[in-house]
Amino acid sequence: MQTRTRLRLAAAVIAAIALTGCGDDVAQTSDAVDEQSSSTSSTDLDSASASESASETSAPVTLPDCASVWVTGEKLPLKYDGCLEDGNRVKAKKYRCSYEAIIVTYDDRFYARAGRFINEVDSLKSSKKFKRAIAACQA
DSSP, rough: HHHHHHHHHHHHHHHHHHHHTOOOTTTTGGGOOOOOOOOOOOOOOOOOOOOOOEEEEOOOTTSOOOOOOOOSSBOSSSSEEEEEEETTEEOOOEOOOSSSSSEEEEEEEEEEESSSSHHHHOOOOOOTHHHHHHHHHHH
């Protein structure tokens, strides 16, 4: 599975280079990104570009349960605005990529490009795999 993930990451980097100035299949999600995005370095994820929207608040019942969305190997919905955890809304924590894609994270363990496969690591803060994905995304 690591080989598959590395191939996807390599493909994403190649796509980013090839699509400079063009949209891709997730370009339509750029309107869903919170306004408070900024760039991040792979070594400073604590002050990263993730929206300040990870806090839990009450939410409409239309959101899916977090446990049903964040399943390793499943696809993250293209339009993802959050989920419900114990009846409370957990807003999407999003990173804007330089090529119009979005990387979304959840629970310091999960991340995925909108519309793509969900990855799980021990901790996003210490994961080299996640840091490489963010660096490639924002290159």
